Amino acid sequence: MKALKNSFAHVSAGREISPWGVLIAVVLATLAGMALTASAQAPKRTVIRAGRVLNVRTGELRANQAIVIEGDKISQIAPSSEVTAAAGDATIDLPDATLLPGLIDMHTHLTFDLNSLGYQGLSISTAREALHGARNARRTLDAGFTTVRNLGAKNYADIALRDAINDGDVVGPRIVASGPALGITGGHCDENLLPPAFHFEGEGVADGVEGVQHKVREVIKYGAEVIKICATGGVLSKGDDPNASQYTLEEMKAIVADAHRLGRRVAAHAHGAEGVRWASEAGVDSIEHGHLMDDAAVATLKKNGTYLVPTLFLGEYMEKNMDRSDVPEFSKQKMRDVIAAMRKNTGKAFAAGVKVAFGTDAAVYPHGLNAGEFHVYVQLGMTPLAAIQTATINASDLLGSKYLVGTLEPGRWADVIAVDSDPTKDVTILEHVKFVMKGGTVYKNDYSKR
Numbered sequence: 001m002k003a004l005k006n007s008f009a010h011v012s013a014g015r016e017i018s019p020w021g022v023l024i025a026v027v028l029a030t031l032a033g034m035a036l037t038a039s040a041q042a043p044k045r046t047v048i049r050a051g052r053v054l055n056v057r058t059g060e061l062r063a064n065q066a067i068v069i070e071g072d073k074i075s076q077i078a079p080s081s082e083v084t085a086a087a088g089d090a091t092i093d094l095p096d097a098t099l100l101p102g103l104i105d106m107h108t109h110l111t112f113d114l115n116s117l118g119y120q121g122l123s124i125s126t127a128r129e130a131l132h133g134a135r136n137a138r139r140t141l142d143a144g145f146t147t148v149r150n151l152g153a154k155n156y157a158d159i160a161l162r163d164a165i166n167d168g169d170v171v172g173p174r175i176v177a178s179g180p181a182l183g184i185t186g187g188h189c190d191e192n193l194l195p196p197a198f199h200f201e202g203e204g205v206a207d208g209v210e211g212v213q214h215k216v217r218e219v220i221k222y223g224a225e226v227i228k229i230c231a232t233g234g235v236l237s238k239g240d241d242p243n244a245s246q247y248t249l250e251e252m253k254a255i256v257a258d259a260h261r262l263g264r265r266v267a268a269h270a271h272g273a274e275g276v277r278w279a280s281e282a283g284v285d286s287i288e289h290g291h292l293m294d295d296a297a298v299a300t301l302k303k304n305g306t307y308l309v310p311t312l313f314l315g316e317y318m319e320k321n322m323d324r325s326d327v328p329e330f331s332k333q334k335m336r337d338v339i340a341a342m343r344k345n346t347g348k349a350f351a352a353g354v355k356v357a358f359g360t361d362a363a364v365y366p367h368g369l370n371a372g373e374f375h376v377y378v379q380l381g382m383t384p385l386a387a388i389q390t391a392t393i394n395a396s397d398l399l400g401s402k403y404l405v406g407t408l409e410p411g412r413w414a415d416v417i418a419v420d421s422d423p424t425k426d427v428t429i430l431e432h433v434k435f436v437m438k439g440g441t442v443y444k445n446d447y448s449k450r
Protein backbone atom coordinates (compact mmCIF):
# COMPACT_ATOMS: atom_id res chain seq x y z
CA MET A 1 0.00 0.00 0.00
CA LYS A 2 2.86 2.34 0.84
CA ALA A 3 4.44 1.63 -2.58
CA LEU A 4 1.20 2.39 -4.40
CA LYS A 5 0.73 5.66 -2.57
CA ASN A 6 4.32 6.64 -3.37
CA SER A 7 4.03 5.85 -7.07
CA PHE A 8 0.74 7.73 -7.22
CA ALA A 9 2.32 10.78 -5.60
CA HIS A 10 5.28 10.53 -7.97
CA VAL A 11 3.06 10.44 -11.09
CA SER A 12 0.90 13.34 -9.89
CA ALA A 13 3.95 15.44 -9.19
CA GLY A 14 5.50 14.76 -12.62
CA ARG A 15 6.15 17.98 -14.58
CA GLU A 16 6.15 16.50 -18.13
CA ILE A 17 2.63 16.77 -19.54
CA SER A 18 2.60 14.82 -22.83
CA PRO A 19 -0.70 13.15 -23.86
CA TRP A 20 0.91 9.78 -23.15
CA GLY A 21 2.01 11.02 -19.78
CA VAL A 22 -1.51 12.18 -18.99
CA LEU A 23 -2.97 8.86 -20.13
CA ILE A 24 -0.46 6.85 -18.11
CA ALA A 25 -1.06 9.09 -15.11
CA VAL A 26 -4.84 8.63 -15.39
CA VAL A 27 -4.53 4.84 -15.76
CA LEU A 28 -2.06 4.55 -12.88
CA ALA A 29 -4.15 6.85 -10.70
CA THR A 30 -7.26 4.81 -11.45
CA LEU A 31 -5.47 1.53 -10.77
CA ALA A 32 -3.93 2.92 -7.60
CA GLY A 33 -7.31 4.23 -6.50
CA MET A 34 -8.94 0.86 -7.19
CA ALA A 35 -6.22 -0.98 -5.36
CA LEU A 36 -6.40 1.41 -2.41
CA THR A 37 -10.18 1.12 -2.27
CA ALA A 38 -10.02 -2.66 -2.61
CA SER A 39 -7.40 -3.01 0.11
CA ALA A 40 -9.25 -0.61 2.37
CA GLN A 41 -12.44 -2.62 2.01
CA ALA A 42 -11.01 -6.13 2.05
CA PRO A 43 -7.68 -6.93 3.69
CA LYS A 44 -5.84 -10.00 2.47
CA ARG A 45 -7.85 -13.13 3.20
CA THR A 46 -6.32 -16.48 4.05
CA VAL A 47 -8.26 -19.70 4.60
CA ILE A 48 -6.62 -22.51 6.59
CA ARG A 49 -8.34 -25.87 6.16
CA ALA A 50 -7.38 -27.98 9.15
CA GLY A 51 -7.75 -31.64 10.03
CA ARG A 52 -8.62 -30.69 13.63
CA VAL A 53 -8.87 -27.52 15.70
CA LEU A 54 -8.50 -27.57 19.49
CA ASN A 55 -10.69 -25.27 21.56
CA VAL A 56 -8.31 -24.54 24.43
CA ARG A 57 -11.14 -23.31 26.69
CA THR A 58 -13.12 -26.56 26.56
CA GLY A 59 -10.70 -29.17 25.25
CA GLU A 60 -13.12 -29.90 22.40
CA LEU A 61 -11.40 -31.13 19.25
CA ARG A 62 -13.36 -30.44 16.05
CA ALA A 63 -12.52 -32.17 12.77
CA ASN A 64 -12.41 -30.57 9.31
CA GLN A 65 -12.48 -26.92 10.32
CA ALA A 66 -11.65 -23.80 8.34
CA ILE A 67 -10.08 -20.74 9.91
CA VAL A 68 -10.63 -17.57 7.90
CA ILE A 69 -8.08 -14.80 8.44
CA GLU A 70 -8.52 -11.23 7.26
CA GLY A 71 -5.37 -9.15 7.55
CA ASP A 72 -3.82 -10.03 10.91
CA LYS A 73 -6.99 -11.23 12.65
CA ILE A 74 -9.24 -14.27 12.64
CA SER A 75 -12.67 -13.48 11.16
CA GLN A 76 -14.38 -16.89 11.20
CA ILE A 77 -13.99 -20.51 12.30
CA ALA A 78 -16.46 -22.97 10.81
CA PRO A 79 -16.68 -26.48 9.33
CA SER A 80 -14.66 -26.59 6.10
CA SER A 81 -17.80 -27.60 4.19
CA GLU A 82 -19.39 -24.25 5.05
CA VAL A 83 -16.45 -22.06 3.98
CA THR A 84 -15.63 -21.40 0.32
CA ALA A 85 -12.41 -19.68 -0.55
CA ALA A 86 -12.99 -16.75 -2.88
CA ALA A 87 -10.80 -15.87 -5.87
CA GLY A 88 -7.71 -14.13 -4.53
CA ASP A 89 -7.83 -15.85 -1.12
CA ALA A 90 -4.66 -17.62 -0.03
CA THR A 91 -5.38 -21.18 1.09
CA ILE A 92 -3.36 -23.41 3.39
CA ASP A 93 -4.24 -27.08 3.66
CA LEU A 94 -3.26 -28.89 6.86
CA PRO A 95 -5.43 -32.04 6.69
CA ASP A 96 -3.23 -34.10 9.02
CA ALA A 97 -2.62 -31.43 11.64
CA THR A 98 -4.14 -30.31 14.92
CA LEU A 99 -4.33 -26.53 15.23
CA LEU A 100 -4.29 -24.48 18.40
CA PRO A 101 -3.51 -20.89 19.33
CA GLY A 102 0.11 -19.72 19.33
CA LEU A 103 1.73 -20.43 22.69
CA ILE A 104 2.69 -17.77 25.22
CA ASP A 105 5.78 -17.88 27.44
CA MET A 106 5.42 -15.40 30.30
CA HIS A 107 9.07 -15.47 31.39
CA THR A 108 11.91 -15.32 28.89
CA HIS A 109 15.20 -13.46 28.50
CA LEU A 110 15.66 -13.45 24.73
CA THR A 111 18.78 -11.27 24.83
CA PHE A 112 20.55 -13.60 27.28
CA ASP A 113 22.07 -17.05 26.82
CA LEU A 114 23.72 -19.51 29.15
CA ASN A 115 27.03 -17.79 28.37
CA SER A 116 25.61 -14.40 29.48
CA LEU A 117 25.40 -15.65 33.05
CA GLY A 118 28.23 -15.21 35.50
CA TYR A 119 31.57 -13.54 34.79
CA GLN A 120 31.52 -14.31 31.06
CA GLY A 121 28.46 -12.09 30.70
CA LEU A 122 30.44 -9.04 31.78
CA SER A 123 32.31 -9.09 28.47
CA ILE A 124 29.23 -9.04 26.25
CA SER A 125 28.10 -5.66 24.93
CA THR A 126 24.45 -4.65 24.82
CA ALA A 127 24.65 -4.48 21.03
CA ARG A 128 25.85 -8.09 20.91
CA GLU A 129 23.09 -9.10 23.31
CA ALA A 130 20.49 -7.54 21.03
CA LEU A 131 21.84 -9.65 18.16
CA HIS A 132 21.71 -12.77 20.33
CA GLY A 133 18.13 -11.69 20.92
CA ALA A 134 17.39 -11.63 17.18
CA ARG A 135 18.61 -15.23 16.88
CA ASN A 136 16.75 -16.37 19.99
CA ALA A 137 13.54 -14.63 18.91
CA ARG A 138 13.49 -16.68 15.71
CA ARG A 139 14.13 -19.92 17.63
CA THR A 140 11.35 -19.12 20.06
CA LEU A 141 8.85 -18.34 17.30
CA ASP A 142 9.82 -21.53 15.42
CA ALA A 143 9.06 -23.47 18.61
CA GLY A 144 5.46 -22.24 18.46
CA PHE A 145 5.68 -19.35 20.92
CA THR A 146 4.05 -16.41 19.17
CA THR A 147 4.03 -14.19 22.28
CA VAL A 148 6.54 -13.85 25.12
CA ARG A 149 7.03 -11.62 28.12
CA ASN A 150 10.67 -10.65 28.34
CA LEU A 151 11.39 -10.04 32.01
CA GLY A 152 14.75 -8.34 32.27
CA ALA A 153 17.41 -7.27 29.79
CA LYS A 154 20.38 -4.94 29.84
CA ASN A 155 20.17 -1.36 28.59
CA TYR A 156 16.72 -1.81 26.98
CA ALA A 157 17.99 -4.35 24.42
CA ASP A 158 14.62 -6.11 24.81
CA ILE A 159 12.72 -2.94 23.87
CA ALA A 160 14.92 -2.51 20.77
CA LEU A 161 14.31 -6.16 19.84
CA ARG A 162 10.54 -5.75 20.30
CA ASP A 163 10.54 -2.66 18.11
CA ALA A 164 12.66 -4.34 15.42
CA ILE A 165 10.21 -7.27 15.31
CA ASN A 166 7.20 -4.93 15.19
CA ASP A 167 8.86 -2.99 12.34
CA GLY A 168 9.45 -6.22 10.40
CA ASP A 169 13.26 -5.94 10.53
CA VAL A 170 13.68 -9.13 12.56
CA VAL A 171 11.53 -12.28 12.83
CA GLY A 172 10.26 -13.18 16.27
CA PRO A 173 7.33 -13.46 18.63
CA ARG A 174 5.27 -10.59 19.95
CA ILE A 175 7.28 -9.29 22.91
CA VAL A 176 5.87 -7.68 26.04
CA ALA A 177 9.10 -6.31 27.48
CA SER A 178 10.12 -4.95 30.88
CA GLY A 179 13.46 -3.29 30.21
CA PRO A 180 15.78 -3.53 33.25
CA ALA A 181 14.34 -5.29 36.31
CA LEU A 182 13.92 -3.18 39.45
CA GLY A 183 15.82 -4.33 42.54
CA ILE A 184 17.53 -3.23 45.73
CA THR A 185 21.20 -2.26 45.96
CA GLY A 186 23.20 -5.49 46.08
CA GLY A 187 20.15 -7.63 45.36
CA HIS A 188 19.39 -10.23 42.70
CA CYS A 189 18.73 -7.52 40.10
CA ASP A 190 21.91 -5.56 40.83
CA GLU A 191 25.31 -6.74 39.54
CA ASN A 192 27.67 -7.88 42.29
CA LEU A 193 30.42 -9.56 40.30
CA LEU A 194 32.74 -6.54 40.09
CA PRO A 195 34.81 -5.25 43.03
CA PRO A 196 33.93 -1.86 44.64
CA ALA A 197 36.52 0.10 42.63
CA PHE A 198 34.28 -0.22 39.54
CA HIS A 199 31.35 1.48 41.33
CA PHE A 200 29.03 -0.53 39.10
CA GLU A 201 25.31 -0.49 39.72
CA GLY A 202 22.59 -2.39 37.83
CA GLU A 203 20.36 -0.11 35.75
CA GLY A 204 17.22 -1.20 37.58
CA VAL A 205 18.53 -0.50 41.09
CA ALA A 206 16.15 1.68 43.10
CA ASP A 207 15.79 1.93 46.88
CA GLY A 208 13.08 3.48 49.03
CA VAL A 209 9.59 4.55 48.07
CA GLU A 210 10.65 7.65 46.14
CA GLY A 211 13.44 5.72 44.44
CA VAL A 212 11.16 2.97 43.17
CA GLN A 213 8.48 5.44 42.05
CA HIS A 214 11.09 7.24 39.97
CA LYS A 215 12.41 3.98 38.50
CA VAL A 216 8.97 2.68 37.53
CA ARG A 217 8.31 5.93 35.69
CA GLU A 218 11.76 5.80 34.07
CA VAL A 219 11.42 2.28 32.64
CA ILE A 220 7.95 3.15 31.34
CA LYS A 221 9.42 6.29 29.76
CA TYR A 222 11.84 4.10 27.79
CA GLY A 223 9.23 1.59 26.62
CA ALA A 224 8.47 -0.98 29.34
CA GLU A 225 5.04 -2.61 28.92
CA VAL A 226 5.37 -4.64 32.12
CA ILE A 227 7.32 -3.97 35.33
CA LYS A 228 9.70 -6.67 36.57
CA ILE A 229 10.93 -6.50 40.16
CA CYS A 230 13.12 -8.65 42.36
CA ALA A 231 11.26 -9.37 45.60
CA THR A 232 13.82 -11.88 46.94
CA GLY A 233 17.34 -13.04 46.28
CA GLY A 234 18.07 -15.30 43.35
CA VAL A 235 20.14 -18.20 42.10
CA LEU A 236 22.28 -16.66 39.37
CA SER A 237 23.51 -13.71 41.44
CA LYS A 238 26.43 -13.37 43.82
CA GLY A 239 26.21 -12.70 47.55
CA ASP A 240 22.44 -12.90 48.05
CA ASP A 241 20.05 -15.51 49.39
CA PRO A 242 17.01 -16.79 47.44
CA ASN A 243 15.19 -17.23 50.77
CA ALA A 244 15.67 -13.62 51.89
CA SER A 245 13.14 -10.95 50.96
CA GLN A 246 14.71 -7.88 49.30
CA TYR A 247 12.12 -5.18 48.58
CA THR A 248 10.05 -4.19 51.61
CA LEU A 249 6.26 -4.40 51.57
CA GLU A 250 6.08 -0.57 51.41
CA GLU A 251 8.42 -0.38 48.41
CA MET A 252 6.45 -3.02 46.54
CA LYS A 253 3.14 -1.31 47.31
CA ALA A 254 4.56 1.90 45.83
CA ILE A 255 5.76 0.04 42.71
CA VAL A 256 2.38 -1.62 42.17
CA ALA A 257 0.45 1.62 42.73
CA ASP A 258 2.45 3.51 40.12
CA ALA A 259 2.62 0.65 37.62
CA HIS A 260 -1.12 -0.04 37.75
CA ARG A 261 -1.99 3.65 37.60
CA LEU A 262 0.13 3.86 34.43
CA GLY A 263 -1.46 0.74 32.92
CA ARG A 264 1.35 -1.76 33.50
CA ARG A 265 1.24 -5.12 35.27
CA VAL A 266 3.92 -6.16 37.74
CA ALA A 267 5.88 -9.43 37.70
CA ALA A 268 7.86 -10.23 40.86
CA HIS A 269 10.83 -12.57 40.90
CA ALA A 270 10.43 -14.33 44.27
CA HIS A 271 11.70 -17.61 45.70
CA GLY A 272 11.50 -17.27 49.49
CA ALA A 273 8.21 -17.48 51.38
CA GLU A 274 8.23 -14.00 52.96
CA GLY A 275 9.00 -12.25 49.67
CA VAL A 276 6.24 -14.23 47.92
CA ARG A 277 3.71 -13.22 50.60
CA TRP A 278 4.74 -9.57 50.64
CA ALA A 279 4.70 -9.31 46.83
CA SER A 280 1.25 -10.86 46.67
CA GLU A 281 -0.08 -8.63 49.48
CA ALA A 282 1.41 -5.59 47.71
CA GLY A 283 -0.73 -6.49 44.68
CA VAL A 284 1.76 -7.74 42.10
CA ASP A 285 0.11 -9.61 39.22
CA SER A 286 2.45 -12.60 39.09
CA ILE A 287 5.04 -14.35 41.20
CA GLU A 288 7.90 -15.65 39.07
CA HIS A 289 9.42 -18.98 40.25
CA GLY A 290 8.02 -19.19 43.82
CA HIS A 291 10.24 -22.19 44.36
CA LEU A 292 10.79 -21.83 48.11
CA MET A 293 7.18 -21.05 49.10
CA ASP A 294 5.69 -22.42 52.29
CA ASP A 295 2.02 -23.25 52.92
CA ALA A 296 1.25 -19.69 54.07
CA ALA A 297 2.72 -18.26 50.86
CA VAL A 298 0.64 -20.67 48.75
CA ALA A 299 -2.47 -19.67 50.71
CA THR A 300 -1.70 -15.98 50.15
CA LEU A 301 -1.45 -16.45 46.37
CA LYS A 302 -4.73 -18.35 46.39
CA LYS A 303 -6.47 -15.70 48.51
CA ASN A 304 -5.27 -12.76 46.39
CA GLY A 305 -5.67 -14.45 43.00
CA THR A 306 -2.00 -13.82 42.22
CA TYR A 307 -0.67 -15.80 39.28
CA LEU A 308 2.27 -18.17 39.71
CA VAL A 309 4.70 -18.48 36.78
CA PRO A 310 6.56 -21.66 37.81
CA THR A 311 9.67 -21.95 35.50
CA LEU A 312 10.36 -25.62 36.30
CA PHE A 313 11.90 -27.24 33.21
CA LEU A 314 15.13 -25.35 33.89
CA GLY A 315 15.56 -27.63 36.92
CA GLU A 316 15.36 -30.76 34.79
CA TYR A 317 17.72 -29.26 32.20
CA MET A 318 20.24 -28.08 34.79
CA GLU A 319 20.29 -31.41 36.64
CA LYS A 320 21.58 -32.95 33.41
CA ASN A 321 23.81 -30.12 32.21
CA MET A 322 25.01 -28.20 35.24
CA ASP A 323 28.53 -29.62 35.16
CA ARG A 324 28.95 -28.60 31.52
CA SER A 325 27.56 -25.08 31.95
CA ASP A 326 29.57 -21.93 32.65
CA VAL A 327 27.46 -21.05 35.68
CA PRO A 328 29.78 -20.03 38.60
CA GLU A 329 30.11 -22.46 41.49
CA PHE A 330 28.29 -20.20 44.01
CA SER A 331 25.27 -20.25 41.68
CA LYS A 332 25.48 -24.00 41.13
CA GLN A 333 25.16 -24.61 44.87
CA LYS A 334 22.11 -22.33 45.13
CA MET A 335 20.67 -24.04 42.08
CA ARG A 336 21.01 -27.49 43.66
CA ASP A 337 19.20 -26.26 46.78
CA VAL A 338 16.35 -24.66 44.82
CA ILE A 339 15.95 -27.61 42.43
CA ALA A 340 15.61 -29.92 45.43
CA ALA A 341 12.56 -27.94 46.66
CA MET A 342 10.91 -26.50 43.54
CA ARG A 343 8.77 -29.43 42.44
CA LYS A 344 7.30 -30.18 45.86
CA ASN A 345 6.39 -26.54 46.55
CA THR A 346 4.98 -25.91 43.08
CA GLY A 347 2.96 -29.14 43.29
CA LYS A 348 1.37 -27.80 46.49
CA ALA A 349 0.42 -24.57 44.72
CA PHE A 350 -1.12 -26.57 41.83
CA ALA A 351 -3.09 -28.71 44.31
CA ALA A 352 -4.32 -25.61 46.16
CA GLY A 353 -5.73 -24.17 42.91
CA VAL A 354 -3.35 -21.20 42.60
CA LYS A 355 -3.71 -19.61 39.16
CA VAL A 356 -0.80 -20.62 36.92
CA ALA A 357 0.60 -19.00 33.78
CA PHE A 358 3.26 -20.77 31.72
CA GLY A 359 6.81 -19.46 31.99
CA THR A 360 10.25 -20.92 31.45
CA ASP A 361 13.10 -18.48 32.21
CA ALA A 362 14.52 -19.52 28.82
CA ALA A 363 18.16 -18.34 28.71
CA VAL A 364 18.92 -20.51 31.74
CA TYR A 365 18.55 -23.27 29.14
CA PRO A 366 18.68 -22.96 25.35
CA HIS A 367 15.95 -20.86 23.69
CA GLY A 368 13.53 -22.90 21.60
CA LEU A 369 13.16 -25.70 24.15
CA ASN A 370 10.41 -23.71 25.95
CA ALA A 371 7.72 -26.38 25.43
CA GLY A 372 9.71 -28.74 27.68
CA GLU A 373 7.90 -26.95 30.53
CA PHE A 374 4.53 -28.58 29.73
CA HIS A 375 5.32 -32.14 30.76
CA VAL A 376 6.61 -31.00 34.15
CA TYR A 377 3.21 -29.40 34.90
CA VAL A 378 1.54 -32.69 33.95
CA GLN A 379 3.95 -34.64 36.15
CA LEU A 380 2.92 -32.35 39.03
CA GLY A 381 -0.76 -33.11 38.61
CA MET A 382 -2.19 -30.92 35.86
CA THR A 383 -4.18 -32.47 33.02
CA PRO A 384 -2.58 -31.85 29.63
CA LEU A 385 -5.47 -29.45 28.80
CA ALA A 386 -4.85 -27.47 32.00
CA ALA A 387 -1.14 -27.29 31.10
CA ILE A 388 -2.04 -25.99 27.61
CA GLN A 389 -4.36 -23.43 29.22
CA THR A 390 -1.45 -22.01 31.25
CA ALA A 391 0.24 -21.05 27.95
CA THR A 392 -2.92 -19.78 26.25
CA ILE A 393 -6.00 -18.49 28.11
CA ASN A 394 -4.28 -18.07 31.50
CA ALA A 395 -1.26 -16.30 30.03
CA SER A 396 -3.59 -14.09 27.99
CA ASP A 397 -5.52 -13.21 31.16
CA LEU A 398 -2.30 -12.29 32.93
CA LEU A 399 -1.11 -10.14 29.99
CA GLY A 400 -4.36 -8.16 29.91
CA SER A 401 -7.20 -7.69 27.46
CA LYS A 402 -5.41 -5.39 25.03
CA TYR A 403 -3.32 -8.35 23.83
CA LEU A 404 -5.63 -10.36 21.53
CA VAL A 405 -3.86 -13.67 22.09
CA GLY A 406 -4.50 -17.10 23.61
CA THR A 407 -7.55 -18.38 21.70
CA LEU A 408 -8.60 -19.05 18.12
CA GLU A 409 -11.71 -16.89 17.98
CA PRO A 410 -13.04 -14.20 15.63
CA GLY A 411 -11.46 -10.84 16.48
CA ARG A 412 -8.26 -12.35 17.93
CA TRP A 413 -4.89 -12.00 16.23
CA ALA A 414 -4.22 -14.83 13.78
CA ASP A 415 -1.53 -16.54 15.85
CA VAL A 416 -1.91 -20.21 14.96
CA ILE A 417 0.30 -23.26 15.41
CA ALA A 418 -0.06 -26.88 14.35
CA VAL A 419 1.16 -30.27 15.57
CA ASP A 420 0.69 -33.84 14.32
CA SER A 421 -1.57 -35.20 17.05
CA ASP A 422 -3.85 -34.29 19.95
CA PRO A 423 -1.83 -32.44 22.63
CA THR A 424 -4.56 -33.10 25.23
CA LYS A 425 -3.56 -36.78 24.98
CA ASP A 426 0.20 -36.20 25.01
CA VAL A 427 1.41 -32.70 25.77
CA THR A 428 4.99 -33.47 24.64
CA ILE A 429 3.81 -33.20 21.02
CA LEU A 430 4.03 -29.44 21.63
CA GLU A 431 7.83 -29.88 21.61
CA HIS A 432 7.42 -30.59 17.88
CA VAL A 433 5.45 -27.68 16.43
CA LYS A 434 5.39 -27.91 12.62
CA PHE A 435 3.43 -24.85 11.56
CA VAL A 436 3.63 -21.31 12.93
CA MET A 437 1.55 -18.31 11.86
CA LYS A 438 1.77 -14.95 13.63
CA GLY A 439 -0.61 -12.13 12.75
CA GLY A 440 -1.69 -13.91 9.55
CA THR A 441 1.87 -14.43 8.27
CA VAL A 442 3.27 -17.97 8.01
CA TYR A 443 6.77 -18.28 9.54
CA LYS A 444 7.09 -22.05 9.48
CA ASN A 445 5.29 -24.80 7.58
CA ASP A 446 6.95 -28.21 7.71
CA TYR A 447 3.77 -29.72 6.24
CA SER A 448 4.40 -27.99 2.90
CA LYS A 449 7.80 -29.66 2.58
CA ARG A 450 6.39 -33.10 1.80
Ligand SMILES: [Zn+2]
Binding pocket: 107, 108, 109, 151, 152, 361
Ligand atom coordinates in the same frame (compact mmCIF):
# COMPACT_ATOMS: atom_id res chain seq x y z
ZN1 LIG B 1 14.15 -14.77 34.80
